[in-house]
Amino acid sequence: MLEDNIAFAATCLAGYFAIANPIANTPVFIALTAGDSRRVKLQIARQSVLISLAVVVLFSVAGKLIFELFGVTIAALRITGGILVAIIGFQMLQGHSSSAHVPEEVEDEEVPADVMEAQLSVAVSPLAVPMIAGPGTIATAVGFSAHPGFLSSIISISAFAVIAAITYFSFQQARRIVHYMGTTNLTVVTRLMGLIVATIGVEMAMTGLDEALIKYMDTIRSLPLPPPTG
Numbered sequence: 001m002l003e004d005n006i007a008f009a010a011t012c013l014a015g016y017f018a019i020a021n022p023i024a025n026t027p028v029f030i031a032l033t034a035g036d037s038r039r040v041k042l043q044i045a046r047q048s049v050l051i052s053l054a055v056v057v058l059f060s061v062a063g064k065l066i067f068e069l070f071g072v073t074i075a076a077l078r079i080t081g082g083i084l085v086a087i088i089g090f091q092m093l094q095g096h097s098s099s100a101h102v103p104e105e106v107e108d109e110e111v112p113a114d115v116m117e118a119q120l121s122v123a124v125s126p127l128a129v130p131m132i133a134g135p136g137t138i139a140t141a142v143g144f145s146a147h148p149g150f151l152s153s154i155i156s157i158s159a160f161a162v163i164a165a166i167t168y169f170s171f172q173q174a175r176r177i178v179h180y181m182g183t184t185n186l187t188v189v190t191r192l193m194g195l196i197v198a199t200i201g202v203e204m205a206m207t208g209l210d211e212a213l214i215k216y217m218d219t220i221r222s223l224p225l226p227p228p229t230g
Helices: 002-020 022-032 038-070 074-093 113-121 123-132 135-145 150-172 174-181 183-222
Strands: none
Touching (some): 002 022, 002 135, 002 150, 022 038, 022 074, 022 150, 022 174, 022 183, 038 113, 038 123, 038 135, 038 150, 038 174, 074 123, 074 135, 074 183, 113 123, 135 150, 135 183, 150 174
């Protein structure tokens, strides 16, 4: 029993790490928070991982019920999330993450309230959802929670909590990364990550469309054929 739980925990960790990918999300965090003060960046980092953890907990406990209640499918979630990620990637590719962001790092007291609100909004979208807790992570959480026993859900949530902690630590070190990279290299990385993020979004949408098409074709095949005429 203990060995099975350890093996399941390792599977959860590997699965969440591969999908949430804290290392790959760090350049995205750098690009989206460029020009923000250190305090705001830490707030965004903390809020993004806490929100993503709350999303995973929610779908680990009541994921199937939520999907059934609203008639939402994983395919539709992938398509919607993919479109959103692709739009964000296109904005990064153009060299801006938010029209309200200030062009360079300033002190917190110099930032107007509406600009501060816009800066913090990236913690919810796109960082928490769909970058960290995206359709793939949500589907994985629902899948892991399908294992028998309440302990399986606890193990799954704990595994993602570890990934969230790693993500927060990576975001915390973003300032050092920016310091060593320099402004010019950071601009290049922003454009490159915009292209990668847009590609990820398109891939997510294509995967969702493929799943929806397969389900549609299966439904068509299951329909009774009309009786032969003549």
